[in-house]
Amino acid sequence: RGLVRSGCGTLLVLDQDEGGIKLIRSFDWNDGLFDVTWSENNEHVLVTGAGDGSVQVWDTANPRGPLQVLKEHTQEVYSVDWSQVRGEALLLSGSWDHTVKLWDLERPQSLCTFRGHEGVVYSTVWSPHVTSCFASASGDGTLRVWDVKMGVSRLVIPAHNAEILSCDWCKYDQNVLVTGAVDCGLRVWDLRSTRQPVAELLGHSYAIRRLKFSPFHRTLLASCSYDFTVRIWDFSRPEPLLETLEHHTEFVCGLDFNLHIPNQVVDCAWDETVKVYIPASLADLQPCAD
Amino acid sequence: MHRLRVVSGHLSPQNRLGPYSHAQIARSECSASLPVAADDIVVVHGLRTAIGKAKRGSFKDTTPDELLSAVMSAVLRDVGLSPDKLGDVCVGNVLQPGAGALMVRVAQFLRVESMSLRSVGNPGDVSSRLMDNAKARDCLIPMGITSENVAERFGISREKQDAFALSSQQKASKAQERGVFQQEITPLTTRFVDEDGKERTIVVSKDDGIRPGTTVEGLAKLKPAFKPDGSTTAGNSSQVSDGAAAVLLGRRSMVEALNLPVMGVLRACAVVGVPPDLMGIGPAYAIPAALRKSGLSVADVDVFEINEAFASQAAYCVEKLGIPMEKVNPNGGAIALGHPLGCTGARQVVTLLNELKRRGKRAYGVVSMCIGTGMGAAAVFEYPGN
Numbered sequence: 001r002g003l004v005r006s007g008c009g010t011l012l013v014l015d016q017d018e019g020g021i022k023l024i025r026s027f028d029w030n031d032g033l034f035d036v037t038w039s040e041n042n043e044h045v046l047v048t049g050a051g052d053g054s055v056q057v058w059d060t061a062n063p064r065g066p067l068q069v070l071k072e073h074t075q076e077v078y079s080v081d082w083s084q085v086r087g088e089a090l091l092l093s094g095s096w097d098h099t100v101k102l103w104d105l106e107r108p109q110s111l112c113t114f115r116g117h118e119g120v121v122y123s124t125v126w127s128p129h130v131t132s133c134f135a136s137a138s139g140d141g142t143l144r145v146w147d148v149k150m151g152v153s154r155l156v157i158p159a160h161n162a163e164i165l166s167c168d169w170c171k172y173d174q175n176v177l178v179t180g181a182v183d184c185g186l187r188v189w190d191l192r193s194t195r196q197p198v199a200e201l202l203g204h205s206y207a208i209r210r211l212k213f214s215p216f217h218r219t220l221l222a223s224c225s226y227d228f229t230v231r232i233w234d235f236s237r238p239e240p241l242l243e244t245l246e247h248h249t250e251f252v253c254g255l256d257f258n259l260h261i262p263n264q265v266v267d268c269a270w271d272e273t274v275k276v277y278i279p280a281s282l283a284d285l286q287p288c289a290d
Numbered sequence: 291m292h293r294l295r296v297v298s299g300h301l302s303p304q305n306r307l308g309p310y311s312h313a314q315i316a317r318s319e320c321s322a323s324l325p326v327a328a329d330d331i332v333v334v335h336g337l338r339t340a341i342g343k344a345k346r347g348s349f350k351d352t353t354p355d356e357l358l359s360a361v362m363s364a365v366l367r368d369v370g371l372s373p374d375k376l377g378d379v380c381v382g383n384v385l386q387p388g389a390g391a392l393m394v395r396v397a398q399f400l401r402v403e404s405m406s407l408r409s410v411g412n413p414g415d416v417s418s419r420l421m422d423n424a425k426a427r428d429c430l431i432p433m434g435i436t437s438e439n440v441a442e443r444f445g446i447s448r449e450k451q452d453a454f455a456l457s458s459q460q461k462a463s464k465a466q467e468r469g470v471f472q473q474e475i476t477p478l479t480t481r482f483v484d485e486d487g488k489e490r491t492i493v494v495s496k497d498d499g500i501r502p503g504t505t506v507e508g509l510a511k512l513k514p515a516f517k518p519d520g521s522t523t524a525g526n527s528s529q530v531s532d533g534a535a536a537v538l539l540g541r542r543s544m545v546e547a548l549n550l551p552v553m554g555v556l557r558a559c560a561v562v563g564v565p566p567d568l569m570g571i572g573p574a575y576a577i578p579a580a581l582r583k584s585g586l587s588v589a590d591v592d593v594f595e596i597n598e599a600f601a602s603q604a605a606y607c608v609e610k611l612g613i614p615m616e617k618v619n620p621n622g623g624a625i626a627l628g629h630p631l632g633c634t635g636a637r638q639v640v641t642l643l644n645e646l647k648r649r650g651k652r653a654y655g656v657v658s659m660c661i662g663t664g665m666g667a668a669a670v671f672e673y674p675g676n
Binding site for chain 1: 293296299300301302651
C-alpha cells in the first residue's frame with residue numbers, strides 16, 4: 001500500500017495492484033497535511049503532520065476520524081517519522097517552530113523536545129541502524145544528528161549555505177547520510193569526517209524537496225524537486241546522475257522507495273498525480289548483496 | 291500566506307543553479323483562483339445541435355427557430371428547469387432579419403444561425419457616409435479578403451494554412467469517431483427535401499461537414515476562393531453552416547438556490563477592436579486582454595477554443611501568442627466542423643467545457659474568436675474539477 005498527503009488537508013490511502021491504483025480510504029483534516037508515516041506495529045495505523053502544528057494518528061479501519069491528535073508544536077509540522085525499532089511506538093515530529101519532538105503514542109504528551117536548530121525543521125529521520133539516533137535537516141542550513149538519551153544534538157554539520165529541505169540515511173552504512181537543499185545540490189556525508197561531503201550531486205535546477213536512499217543498493221538514491229523532475233543517482237560513480245524522470249507538470253514534493261518490490265518508486269506532485277514506477281536505470285540492477 | 295512565502299523562498303534566484311538561474315521568478319496573485327463567490331457567473335449546462343453544411347447539408351430545410359427551440363428545450367429539460375425561472379434570454383445571430391435586437395440583463399445565451407436561408411451579401415440599412423471613412427468602408431470588405439490580407443501581411447503560407455486545415459479535420463474526425471461529441475449534441479428530428487423533391491423526416495445527430503479523408507495533396511489542389519492568386523481556399527476556411535447552441539448561465543447564488551449543477555465558471559471576458567481589414571487577428575489581442583483580467587497566463591490554460599474562421603488567422607494568432615498547438619481546438623474547429631456565424635461562440639463554450647469535464651481535473655479554458663468588421667473577443671472559463 002502507498003499513501004499520499006496533500007497540502008489541502010486530505011490523507012489518501014492508496015492500494016496498488018495489477019489493475020492500477022485504487023483509493024482505499026480518505027481522511028480530511030482542516031489544515032494542510034505535510035508528511036505521513038506508516039506505523040511499524042500495526043499495518044492499519046499511520047501518522048500525519050499538519051499545518052496547524054498537530055500530529056494525527058489514523059487507523060484505516062476507522063473512517064470516522066483520527067484515533068489521536070497530538071497538539072504541542074506551535075507551527076507547521078513538516079516531518080513525521082515512526083521508529084523502525086519493532087515493539088516501540090516512538091514517533092518523531094519536526095516543526096517550523098524550530099523543534100523536534102519525540103512521542104510515545106501510548107501517551108498524550110511528548111517525551112522530549114529537542115531544541116537547537118535556529119531555523120524551521122524540514123525533515124526528521126530515524127537512523128535505520130542505531131536505535132535512539134536520528135537526524136534532522138533545517139532552514140538554518142545544518143544537518144544535526146541527535147541521540148534521544150541526550151537532549152541536545154551530538155553533531156552539527158553546516159551542510160549547505162541554504163535551507164536544507166530533506167535528509168535521509170544510507171541503509172547500508174550507518175555513518176552515511178544525504179542532504180538536499182534549496183541550492184539545488186545534494187550532498188552525501190560521512191559522519192566520521194564532516195568537514196566536507198563525500199559527494200556533491202548537481203543536476204537539479206530548483207530546490208530539492210525530498211530525498212530517499214534505496215533500500216536495496218548502498219550508493220543509490222532518488223531525489224525530487226521543484227524543477228518538476230525526479231532524479232536517480234549513484235554517488236559512487238564519477239558521473240553520478242543515472243536518470244532524470246520528467247513525468248510531472250508541477251513541483252514534485254513526495255517520493256519513496258517500496259520496501260517490498262525492489263526498485264519500485266512512488267512519487268507525488270502539485271499536479272495532483274501520484275505515480276508508481278520502476279525507473280529504467282534501476283530496472284536492470286541486481287539487488288545489493290549486503 | 292506564510293506557507294507561500296516559505297515556498298517562494300525555496301525558489302528565490304540566488305539559490306538556483308543551472309540554465310534557469312538568471313530567470314526571474316515572481317509570485318503574482320491570481321484572481322481567477324478565488325474559489326467560490328456568490329456572485330460568480332456560472333455555466334449550468336450547454337448543448338448544441340449538430341452542424342450541417344449550408345444549402346446542401348442536414349439542416350438545409352430547417353428554419354432557425356426549429357434549431358433554436360430544440361437546443362433551448364433540451365438544455366432546460368436536462369437540468370429540470372422550467373422556463374419561467376429564466377431571467378433573460380439573449381439570442382445571438384448575424385444574418386437573421388432584425389439581428390442584434392434585444393439585449394437586456396443576461397441570464398441565458400442562445401446562438402443560432404441559418405446561413406442556408408439568409409445571404410451574406412446584404413448589409414442592410416447603412417449610411418452612405420460609410421463610404422467616406424476608410425475604416426468604415428473596410429467594414430464591408432468580404433471576410434475572405436481579410437483572410438488574404440492576414441496571410442500576406444504576416445507571411446502565413448498556403449502550405450501552413452493547409453497544414454492547419456488538415457489538423458482540424460483530423461482532430462474532428464477522431465473526436466467524432468470516438469463519440470466525443472455525443473455528450474454535447476442534442477439530436478434533432480427535422481424535415482429534409484431530397485434532390486427529387488421528396489420530403490422525409492430525418493434525425494440529425496452528427497456534424498456533416500467533417501472530411502475524414504482530407505489530405506495535404508487534396509487541399510493543395512483547391513483553387514483560391516477569394517482572390518485569383520490568393521492562398522485562402524474553401525478547404526482552409528471555415529465552412530458555411532447551419533446550427534444552434536445554447537448555454538445556460540446564472541449567478542451562483544441563484545443556481546445553488548435552485549439546486550442546479552455548476553459546469554463551469556466565467557472568470558473574465560474581453561472584447562477588443564482591431565483593423566477591419568485584418569479582422570482575423572482579433573484573438574491575438576482579445577486573448578491577452580482576457581487573461582490579464584483573470585490574472586492567468588497561457589501556461590495556466592489547458593485548452594483554447596480559437597475559432598477557425600480561416601486557417602490564416604487562426605494559425606497567426608496561435609503563433610503570435612506562443613500557444614502550444616496541442617492546447618488548441620483539440621477536437622477540431624470550424625474548418626472541419628463548420629461555422630454557423632451567430633452560433634459559434636456558444637458552440638465553442640459547450641465544446642470547451644465538455645472537453646475539460648472529460649479531462650476531469652480543475653482547469654482553465656479560453657474561448658476566442660475574430661469578428662467581422664474588426665473585433666476580437668475572448669473569455670476565460672474555469673472548470674471546477676470532477
